[in-house]
Amino acid sequence: MAFKKLKRHKENVELVSLIDMIFILLVFFLVTSYVIRTPLEERSLYIPTPENTLGRTQILIQIIDGEKAFWLDETASAVVSSIEEEFGYLSPEGLRTRILNTLAENNVYSFERLQQAMQGLKSRAQRDPAARFFVLIRCPDEVPYASVLHLITFLMDTPYRNIRYGCVAGRLNDILQCKKIYTVTEDIGSRRLKNIRIDFQ
Amino acid sequence: MTKRPSQILWAAAALAVVLAFLIIRAVRLWRIPYESLTIAPEDQYERIEIPPRPGVRGLVITGPRIMPLYFAVDLARAGIQPLDWADLKNRCPGADVRIKCRVDEKGNLRFNKEDVRMEGFTEAGTIIQNAMRTWAYRPVKRGTLSFWFNVPSMGKKLKIDMQGMERVPSIPEHVPIIDGQLHYILGLPAQDIEVGSGF
Amino acid sequence: MAFYYHENIKRGVSLPSLIDIIFLLLIFSLVTLNVSDVSDAVVQTNPEGSSAPELTLPTIHGAETEKFDRRIRTLLFQIEHRNPRDPASAKVVYVLDPGDLEYMDIRQAKQAAVQDSLFAVFPPQYLQMPESDFSRIPACRLIQKSIQAYKGRVFTEPRPSNSIEIRAVEDTEFRIIRFIMDRCSVYGDTIPSIIVHTLTGKEAEHGI
Numbered sequence: 335m336a337f338k339k340l341k342r343h344k345e346n347v348e349l350v351s352l353i354d355m356i357f358i359l360l361v362f363f364l365v366t367s368y369v370i371r372t373p374l375e376e377r378s379l380y381i382p383t384p385e386n387t388l389g390r391t392q393i394l395i396q397i398i399d400g401e402k403a404f405w406l407d408e409t410a411s412a413v414v415s416s417i418e419e420e421f422g423y424l425s426p427e428g429l430r431t432r433i434l435n436t437l438a439e440n441n442v443y444s445f446e447r448l449q450q451a452m453q454g455l456k457s458r459a460q461r462d463p464a465a466r467f468f469v470l471i472r473c474p475d476e477v478p479y480a481s482v483l484h485l486i487t488f489l490m491d492t493p494y495r496n497i498r499y500g501c502v503a504g505r506l507n508d509i510l511q512c513k514k515i516y517t518v519t520e521d522i523g524s525r526r527l528k529n530i531r532i533d534f535q
Numbered sequence: 536m537t538k539r540p541s542q543i544l545w546a547a548a549a550l551a552v553v554l555a556f557l558i559i560r561a562v563r564l565w566r567i568p569y570e571s572l573t574i575a576p577e578d579q580y581e582r583i584e585i586p587p588r589p590g591v592r593g594l595v596i597t598g599p600r601i602m603p604l605y606f607a608v609d610l611a612r613a614g615i616q617p618l619d620w621a622d623l624k625n626r627c628p629g630a631d632v633r634i635k636c637r638v639d640e641k642g643n644l645r646f647n648k649e650d651v652r653m654e655g656f657t658e659a660g661t662i663i664q665n666a667m668r669t670w671a672y673r674p675v676k677r678g679t680l681s682f683w684f685n686v687p688s689m690g691k692k693l694k695i696d697m698q699g700m701e702r703v704p705s706i707p708e709h710v711p712i713i714d715g716q717l718h719y720i721l722g723l724p725a726q727d728i729e730v731g732s733g734f
Numbered sequence: 735m736a737f738y739y740h741e742n743i744k745r746g747v748s749l750p751s752l753i754d755i756i757f758l759l760l761i762f763s764l765v766t767l768n769v770s771d772v773s774d775a776v777v778q779t780n781p782e783g784s785s786a787p788e789l790t791l792p793t794i795h796g797a798e799t800e801k802f803d804r805r806i807r808t809l810l811f812q813i814e815h816r817n818p819r820d821p822a823s824a825k826v827v828y829v830l831d832p833g834d835l836e837y838m839d840i841r842q843a844k845q846a847a848v849q850d851s852l853f854a855v856f857p858p859q860y861l862q863m864p865e866s867d868f869s870r871i872p873a874c875r876l877i878q879k880s881i882q883a884y885k886g887r888v889f890t891e892p893r894p895s896n897s898i899e900i901r902a903v904e905d906t907e908f909r910i911i912r913f914i915m916d917r918c919s920v921y922g923d924t925i926p927s928i929i930v931h932t933l934t935g936k937e938a939e940h941g942i
Contacts, residue, residue, distance in 0.1 A: 351750030500589030
């Protein structure tokens with residue numbers, strides 16, 4: 335009996351197709367690699383320019399000099415509100431003076447304490463990624479701008495980047511000599527807030 | 536010898552290689568800290584948006600949120616009993632009972648015999664009164680609250696009149712008060728209840 | 735009897751073509767869909783809950799000296815000491831304009847500024863000057879003119895990416911920065927931000 339030997343077909347890789355595949359891989363990585371670049375050599379800080387409207391912020395940091403700063407946040411609303419209730423009989427000027435004196439007494443921080451307060455803010459921002467915070471930094475003309483940048487750099491160092499900032503010129507005196515400071519109830523979105531309003535003129 | 540198994544193996548290997556590339560790339564991208572990533576200049580326009588520019592004409596510093604208060608039956612109080620609607624319907628299917636109550640500043644619900652109109656439906660009236668005497672509300676509103684239980688009605692089976700209610704004076708005006716559940720009745724669907732003014 | 739041996743010709747899937755198609759589909763989908771790896775950092779709302787969008791802001795890293803061959807992308811004010819080795823010397827502002835050239839680095843731009851006299855010195859008592867006098871000093875007039883010209887030439891419409899850059903020594907008083915910011919804010923949303931980079935003082939070694 336004769337048996338035909340079955341020929342086994344060997345798998346041959348086609349050269350043309352292989353080159354085709356290599357080029358496709360090349361194109362694939364060229365297209366996707368733009369997402370990753372070498373890290374920036376130097377980075378820059380964006381500071382939004384001011385505008386002539388009512389300023390809104392959650393935290394106000396008024397730099398006084400190289401060693402002190404004035405801090406106002408939502409806790410100040412309760413202080414102002416209680417003074418308004420307790421001393422409502424005073425004249426507007428008297429009430430304003432009392433409020434500002436109380437705030438100036440309790441809310442002028444040394445830079446160490448300021449750092450603690452900012453660290454507390456950062457912790458809050460880290461605990462709640464969905465929360466958004468806006469910090470307004472007011473700086474007198476004669477203070478080096480690097481003070482502002484140090485504050486901003488410290489605040490920016492959060493994993494979720496949910497602390498925003500703005501920077502304008504101003505002195506503590508502008509606040510202490512403001513025309514009026516009072517609490518105001520505002521509906522923003524679905525929330526009702528008890529805000530502090532400072533009118534400069 | 537069929538070619539099929541080896542071909543399938545090759546295809547599976549190729550797919551595995553592709554998947555491995557994708558997974559490794561995704562993991563590497565995820566690990567890179569944000570500072571090391573940049574976006575192409577042509578993408579920057581879409582990514583960068585207008586920053587919140589600080590205003591200089593006056594300042595508003597955000598204060599704490601004023602949480603609303605709810606005027607509703609205070610289920611946390613001890614002894615609150617529900618009214619079983621199914622039981623009431625079984626025992627008195629034609630019941631028509633009206634009760635005019637007073638809510639005091641502490642949230643207690645009060646009514647007398649004279650405030651109850653239950654002509655011909657004594658049993659239903661008694662069941663309702665027994666339950667309602669245990670009800671109490673959160674102390675944010677006070678005034679008169681009227682209930683009309685109309686079991687056989689094809690429309691609303693319970694109407695509640697809040698016209699005589701006002702906020703407790705000790706609560707500041709700026710604190711919003713929201714009306715919650717004004718009854719404690721089991722088995723009555725919400726669409727059979729109307730809360731309004733006057734009936 | 736004759737038996738014919740039938741070869742079973744099976745038509746299998748052509749493997750290279752299959753891989754080809756897989757990759758083509760992959761590339762197509764990657765190109766048409768957005769790669770959203772950095773989108774988590776884009777903030778959608780401001781603290782007030784309104785829909786005002788916000789800037790994705792990189793961090794400052796002014797502790798390193800910038801490369802002097804870095805390309806200038808926008809109008810740049812470089813504020814430094816007249817004598818880099820003397821921190822008590824007066825401050826001078828150089829206007830570095832990228833011009834119409836495809837590529838100009840910081841060193842080239844500074845040389846051009848010096849040649850074109852696009853620089854001015856702040857007088858020693860500028861901090862004590864009232865605002866009206868301060869805005870009239872040559873340095874401030876130069877800054878104002880440069881911003882105006884650049885805005886007219888390049889920032890023809892409001893765009894979030896429009897910005898002016900400042901490179902200043904650390905002890906530059908905020909008054910100068912504020913003046914530049916105020917000049918920019920005159921144009922509203924046309925120039926919504928400035929970029930600030932701190933000079934470390936080592937730039938002179940690199941001829942910047």
